[in-house]
Amino acid sequence: MLDNPSLFDLLHQRFPAAILSTHAHRGDATVTIRSEYLLDVARFLRDEPGFRMNFLMDLTAVDYLTFGQKPPGRAAHFNAGVAVRPPAFIQDQIPWPGPATGARFEVVYHFYSLETGHRLRLKVPVEEDSPQVDSLTPVWASADWFEREVWDMFGIRFKGHPNLKRILMYEEFQGHPLRKDYPVNRRQPLIGPIN
Amino acid sequence: MDTTTLTESIENQMIRKEMLLNVGPAHPAMHGIIRIVVGLEGEVVKSTEVEIGYLHRGFEKMSETVAYNGVFPYTDRLNYVSPLINNMGFAMAVEKLIGLQVPDRCHYIRVIMSEISRVSDHLTCIGASAMELGAFTVFLYMIKAREFLWELVEMVTGARLTVSYCRVGGVKADLPAGFEEMTRRRIAEVRKVIAECDKLLTRNRIFVDRMKGTGNISQAEAVSYGITGPFLRATGVNYDVRKNCPYAVYDRLDFDVPLGTEGDNLDRYYCRMEEMEQSLRIVEQCLRDIPGGAVAVDPETGRPMQTEDLHRMAASEMVDEAKMGKIYKVSGKEAVVDPTLEGTDKKVWKRISAGEKRVSLPPKEDTYGNIEGLMNHFKLVMFGHGIRPPRGEVYFPVEGANGELGFYVVSDGSENAYRVRVRPPCFTILAALPLLLNGDQVADIIPTFGSVNMIGGELDR
Structure with missing residues (x-):
């Protein structure tokens, strides 16, 4: 089993232009890459002997629109609690570098390798005006439903997905509920029976 | 006409049509609510379409709104x-x-x-x-x-x-x-x-x-x-x-x-x-x-936790005494709390909580009996307060x-x-x-x- 820096080195050697940043906050190896390299990196991760990431464990997205901002309409004593500092005894004191780019969305992939026992988080920044990344369905079958869910919840399109439609919400649902500009108490128009 | 050609001719005359069967959303074998549309050819399932989302309650969205x-x-x-x-x-x-x-x-x-x-x-x-x-x-x-x-x-x-x-x-x-x-x-x-x-x-x-x-x-x-x-x-x-x-x-x-x-x-x-x-x-x-x-054993004596009544005091009384500043009356006493809070008293507290003030609620004796404990409790439970972890992202399976x-x-x-x-x-x-x-x-x-x-x-x- 390789340690996190050597994992990053392997990726750097193969894709010097693709990698935007790496970090190992709390021991979770994380690599941020440019979206155009996604399919190549994914295939490399699956097939390269050092990685052999045969599980795509999780695929989700984060909307960084309001990151670090006070939510509107909150009471003045918002965030009046005392911030917890990580205790001195934990080994990993690497601070989190924050969202890698200024892009609004990040699609987050969690890989696991049964052979080597590595876990790796891959992040792909996605711009707001053209929220689209390549689909990983040709590489892992589990990407199918996960990507449908991200489309449903965040409105990020996956190029090459065979059946990209809503999964948890209904077809008539307006908007994408996990986006930060979707208010939590918004009501949806009632839908009647389909004629 | 031998049998194989006979079967063939029968098969040719048969109307082959995929029959759609809706299983669910409310079907006793569907455990929760889920809809499976199966395309049948005779008894054989040819195609399956799964439709989920009937029980979506927005867990992930709601989690962003609470402490x-x-x-x-x-x-x-x-x-x-x-x-x-x-x-x-x-x-x-x-x-x-x-x-x-x-x-x-x-x-x-x-x-x-x-x-x-x-x-x-x-x-x-x-x-x-x-x-x-x-x-x-x-x-x-x-x-x-x-x-x-x-x-x-x-x-x-x-x-x-x-x-x-x-x-x-x-x-x-x-x-x-x-x-x-x-x-x-x-x-x-x-x-x-x-x-x-x-x-x-x-x-x-x-x-x-x-x-x-x-x-x-x-x-x-x-x-x-x-x-x-x-x-x-x-x-x-x-x-x-x-x-x-x-x-x-x-x-x-x-x-x-x-x-x-x-x-x-x-x-x-x-x-x-x-x-x-x-x-x-x-x-x-x-x-x-x-x-x-x-079971909860007294760390000092090694016997099951049993305190004499002398040292026990109802939490409500404790609060009243502490409010009047009669700290001597409550110090050293064990709070008798509501049944839902049993097992949160000072003796066992250290063994079940991380002891980090900014994260864990204080033991009930402190909450009811002194101002530091009360403030600690307040800073964790009141709206707008609560635990504030450092910036970061983790995945934990x-x-x-x-x-x-x-x-x-x-x-x-x-x-x-x-x-x-x-x-x-x-x-x-x-x-x-x-x-x-x-x-x-x-x-x-x-x-x-x-x-x-x-x-x-x-x-x-």
Whole structure:
């Protein structure tokens, strides 16, 4: 089993232009890459002997629109609690570098390798005006439903997905509920029976 | 005309038409609410379309609006058959984010409770799918055994279903008096039930015929679909989060991971049956190894916690005295609290909570008896206050009853999580359902779907 820096080195050697940043906050190896390299990196991760990431464990997205901002309409004593500092005894004191780019969305992939026992988080920044990344369905079958869910919840399109439609919400649902500009108490128009 | 040409001509004249059959959303065999549209050719399933989302309640969105400890009641409602595992998963994810270490005793309590939950989850799964195949007795027996376990859960947490037992940096309260012997008795009873059901099912011709060779999935397909848990292990892939990425105290415990060979419904049944036994073994080992004993023992005397009435004082009186500044009346006294808060007093507090002031609630004696404790309590529970972890992102997997249950938490340093994502284990299995059903008969939908152990709350969140 390789340690996190050597994992990053392997990726750097193969894709010097693709990698935007790496970090190992709390021991979770994380690599941020440019979206155009996604399919190549994914295939490399699956097939390269050092990685052999045969599980795509999780695929989700984060909307960084309001990151670090006070939510509107909150009471003045918002965030009046005392911030917890990580205790001195934990080994990993690497601070989190924050969202890698200024892009609004990040699609987050969690890989696991049964052979080597590595876990790796891959992040792909996605711009707001053209929220689209390549689909990983040709590489892992589990990407199918996960990507449908991200489309449903965040409105990020996956190029090459065979059946990209809503999964948890209904077809008539307006908007994408996990986006930060979707208010939590918004009501949806009632839908009647389909004629 | 010989027979082959005759059959051919009959086949040519037959109207071949795919018949669409709606199974669900409200169908007794669909466990929660889920719709499966199957295309049939005769009795053979040709195509399957799965429609989910009927139980979507916006877990992830709601988690962004409440404080960290406020997420626990929502996690109860993910996999509502084994809520304690969800509690543990979220608690450990946030603890990883903060970098917090909880005491060993707390880990052991969490492991005991999650293994009890795992057994009850497997009992429900096997019982329900056996009932759908006609073995109603097994269902009743297994629900009886689950009841034994849920009584234990009720004894510890005060609730049966929506337990909300874990907290960031600890658990709600220590184990109650009499827990150990009650658990040992219950384990013996559950073992008896499992043995009975084993006799009723494992060599039952009807059951085996319907389970064997149906719902097959190969190792490579299961891995590609991201399937985990007993479903994956039935294909022979040795992956258990408790063994491969040990968390809490699982690396100190001795248990086996049962593996199947065929990846069919029968193997999944075998795996679940064996896993229950292994979980009971884990509980027994935990009861033996738990530091401080399985019941609340006085750390100084080593005897079960019993204080003379002289030193006990109702919490309400304590508050009144403290308000008037009569600290001499309350100092050194043990608060007699509401039954729902039992096991949170000062003596046991250190052993079940991380002791970090910014995360864990203070013991009740401090909350009621002095201003520092009161302020500490206030700073954690009032609206707009609460735990504020540092900025960061973590993914923490635990072994749920259906497979890897992962929590991905992003924090922006405020009191609410910026993003909480749960990786639901049965989501990936449901995605593979067309693969499992296509080519099988209509009647095989029932055992295959039963072995998936779909839990609507977790699937749709």
